[in-house]
Amino acid sequence: MSDYDSGSGCCRCCFSFIITLGLTSLFLWLSLRTSNPVCSIQDVYIPALNTTLNSTSYKSIYLDLKLDNENKDKGIFYDLLNITLHYYINESNRDQTRIPVSNYTLKGFYQGHQKKARRKNWTETYGLPWDAAVKTIADGGQPVFRVDLTTAVRFKILFWKTKRHRLILRADFEVSNKGQKVQKKGTRLKSGAPELFSGKSRVASSLVVLCTFLLVFI
Numbered sequence: 001m002s003d004y005d006s007g008s009g010c011c012r013c014c015f016s017f018i019i020t021l022g023l024t025s026l027f028l029w030l031s032l033r034t035s036n037p038v039c040s041i042q043d044v045y046i047p048a049l050n051t052t053l054n055s056t057s058y059k060s061i062y063l064d065l066k067l068d069n070e071n072k073d074k075g076i077f078y079d080l081l082n083i084t085l086h087y088y089i090n091e092s093n094r095d096q097t098r099i100p101v102s103n104y105t106l107k108g109f110y111q112g113h114q115k116k117a118r119r120k121n122w123t124e125t126y127g128l129p130w131d132a133a134v135k136t137i138a139d140g141g142q143p144v145f146r147v148d149l150t151t152a153v154r155f156k157i158l159f160w161k162t163k164r165h166r167l168i169l170r171a172d173f174e175v176s177n178k179g180q181k182v183q184k185k186g187t188r189l190k191s192g193a194p195e196l197f198s199g200k201s202r203v204a205s206s207l208v209v210l211c212t213f214l215l216v217f218i
Contacts, residue, residue, distance in 0.1 A: 034155045034162070037076055037111070038068040039169055040186035041147055042118070048130055049137060050179035056130045061085060061102060063147070065119045066186060069111045075156035079164065081106040081119070086146040087128050088172075098146060101128040108151075133175075142174040142182055149189055167191070 043064035048056040063083070069076045082105050090097035102125045111117055133143045152164040169189035174182040181187065 034074055034157070035071055036165075036167060037078075037153065038070060039149055039167075039189040040066050040068075041171060041173060041181065041189070042066045042186045044145075044173060044175065044181035046175055046179040048179070049133060049143065049175055049177070051137060051177045053179075056134060059125050059128070059130065060122045061125060062120070062122050065121075065149075067111065067117045067119070069113060069115050071113050071155070073113050073157075075113055076111045077154040077156065077161065078108045078111065079152040080108050081149060081151045083121075083123075084148040084150075085123070085125070086148065087133070088144040088146065089129065089132065099127060101125045101145075110156075137175075137177045142176060144172055144174050146170060146172045147189065 041063065043062070045062040047053060047058045047060070063085075065083070067078075083103060084100055085102040086098045087101045088098055102123045104121060104123045106119050106121070109117070136143050147170065149169045150167065152166050154164050155162045169191050171187050171189040173187050176182050
């Protein structure tokens with residue numbers, strides 16, 4: 001066999017190896033990457049702000065929270081879910097005028113892939129200036145509240161679990177004169193931080209970087 005044929009065969013082997021390595025890295029990355037659950041407020045009811053009742057004696061708040069696991073083949077383990085409600089005294093300067101008015105904790109649970117869960121709860125309030133909130137509605141305004149949710153999640157990928165990743169989410173919502181959330185659709189809780197990836201996803205990303213290095217080196 002000539003040197004040309006030998007060199008050509010070697011090049012084909014190297015090319016096949018590179019293609020296989022690249023496809024394997026891509027498969028690992030796609031298989032191990034995760035997406036955080038989507039949390040949203042589906043419904044809110046505050047009887048004390050319902051003007052048709054004309055009473056502020058019932059000072060509880062009803063909150064309907066929805067959690068979606070959009071991962072196609074990864075389950076999610078939730079730690080305790082801590083919910084805090086805030087009320088904005090002054091809408092024009094929300095950062096300086098937000099006060100906590102209620103909080104409660106939900107039990108952790110496991111959520112299968114592409115599954116949805118609802119958590120509907122009545123919660124007692126404290127320190128909420130009801131007279132001011134009622135006056136806001138009487139003047140034609142809409143009181144503004146905020147929901148904060150903090151928890152930690154682990155992703156189940158095949159037969160193993162990732163490390164815990166902390167989620168800190170929040171969303172504002174306005175309340176109508178019927179004591180309900182103004183926004184008809186679900187209000188998604190968002191975070192200013194970039195989406196977290198699981199430990200296994202970081203391993204997969206490292207493999208992609210390693211394979212890229214090998215491709216350049218070869």
